[in-house]
Amino acid sequence: MARNDPQMNLRVPMELKEKIEKAALENGRTITAEAVYRLEESFKNTDSNSWEVDDLRKMLNQSMESNRKYFQMITDLLKNQEK
Numbered sequence: 001m002a003r004n005d006p007q008m009n010l011r012v013p014m015e016l017k018e019k020i021e022k023a024a025l026e027n028g029r030t031i032t033a034e035a036v037y038r039l040e041e042s043f044k045n046t047d048s049n050s051w052e053v054d055d056l057r058k059m060l061n062q063s064m065e066s067n068r069k070y071f072q073m074i075t076d077l078l079k080n081q082e083k
Contacts, residue, residue, distance in 0.1 A: 012020075024034035 020034055020038070021031055023029075023038075024031045027034060027037075029037065
């Protein structure tokens, strides 16, 4: 990170600041580098997980449609048994 990168003043709860300081120390980073790393990672996770959510949504919809068909078949069979 260069000294001429834009700066951003940010207010955070004391507990969060302490967590970032501790993580920075453990990871051998400056506090700024730790905060930037964690922010960048949070955006990566969101981007990479979005396709997974879409795939899971499609699978759930397919499963619900299959279940609807099965329930309809069972209902029809039960109606035929009553006759």
